[in-house]
Amino acid sequence: MNEALTIDGLTVDFGGFKAVDGFTTVVQKGELRVILGPNGAGKTTLMDLVSGKTASTQGSVHLFGENITNRPEHIIARHGIGRKFQIPSVFRDLTVRQNLEVAASGEPGVFRNLRLHMVAEDRARVEDVIAMTRLEPVLDTVAGELSHGQMQWLELGMLITQQAKVILLDEPTAGMTHAETFRTAEIINEMKGSHTILVVEHDMAFVRKIAERITVMQMGKLLAEGPMEKIETDPKVREAYLGSGGIH
Numbered sequence: 001m002n003e004a005l006t007i008d009g010l011t012v013d014f015g016g017f018k019a020v021d022g023f024t025t026v027v028q029k030g031e032l033r034v035i036l037g038p039n040g041a042g043k044t045t046l047m048d049l050v051s052g053k054t055a056s057t058q059g060s061v062h063l064f065g066e067n068i069t070n071r072p073e074h075i076i077a078r079h080g081i082g083r084k085f086q087i088p089s090v091f092r093d094l095t096v097r098q099n100l101e102v103a104a105s106g107e108p109g110v111f112r113n114l115r116l117h118m119v120a121e122d123r124a125r126v127e128d129v130i131a132m133t134r135l136e137p138v139l140d141t142v143a144g145e146l147s148h149g150q151m152q153w154l155e156l157g158m159l160i161t162q163q164a165k166v167i168l169l170d171e172p173t174a175g176m177t178h179a180e181t182f183r184t185a186e187i188i189n190e191m192k193g194s195h196t197i198l199v200v201e202h203d204m205a206f207v208r209k210i211a212e213r214i215t216v217m218q219m220g221k222l223l224a225e226g227p228m229e230k231i232e233t234d235p236k237v238r239e240a241y242l243g244s245g246g247i248h
C-alpha cells in the first residue's frame, strides 16, 4: 500500500461557512507534501480534520486504507497520525535522551531503569533519531532548558521515535532563527523517503529548500497541486496570492 493518507471530499461547515470545502488529495508513503495557501485558506483546519481535533461534516480520511474519519483524536494518534504540538509530548524535567526513551517505550510514566528495559530495536531507533535531529550535544540537558529550535527538533524526534505513520507539521519554523530554520530543512530533507510528512508553512525560502510536491489551498478548496516550478508559474496561484505580496 503506497497511499499513506487519502483525503476525499473533506468538508467542514462552521454554521454555513466551509473552512475546508470538498478537499481531495492523496499523499504517498514516504512523500513530503507542503501545503501552501493565503491566510485563512483552511490549511490549519485541514490539519485539525485529519488529526481529529475538529470533526468533518462530509468526506473521508483514510490512513493506509483504514478509515479514520471523525475518530476521536487520541484514537487517530494511536493509529499513527503524529502531530507536533497537538499533545504536549515533551517532559520538561527529563533529559533529551530520557524523553526519546519514553517515546520509544510507548509508555509514558515508566521512567525508572528505562534503558535497561529497552529492546535493541527501540534503542537503535533512538540512536538514529539522535543523529538525525542533531541532538547529540544536548542529550543530558533537561528539555526545559533547550533553545526553541532544539525543543522543536526534540518534539519531531519523539514523533519519529514513536513511529508515527504520517507526521503533520504546522509551521515548523515559526519563531526559529535563520540558522535553526536551515537546520530544520536539513532534518526534513533527511527524513524524505523514509517518513511521510505533511507540512503547512509560509516561509517560502524554507519551502524551496524542502519542497517536492506542493498543494495550494484557497478558500477551503484545492487550487493547484504539483512540483514547485509548476506551482510558481500557475496563473491561478499567482492570482490567489495577489494583494498578499505573492509567493516569494
Ligand SMILES: Nc1ncnc2c1ncn2[C@@H]1O[C@H](COP(=O)(O)OP(=O)(O)OP(=O)(O)O)[C@@H](O)[C@H]1O
Binding pocket: 014, 017, 019, 037, 038, 039, 040, 041, 042, 043, 044, 045, 046
Ligand atoms: N471553529 C471555527 N469556527 C468558525 N470559523 C473557523 C473555525 N476555525 C477556523 N475558522 C475559519 O476558517 C478559515 C480558515 O482558517 P485556517 O486557520 O484553517 O486557515 P489557514 O489557511 O491555516 O490560515 P493561516 O495561514 O492564516 O494560518 C478562517 O476564515 C477561520 O476564521
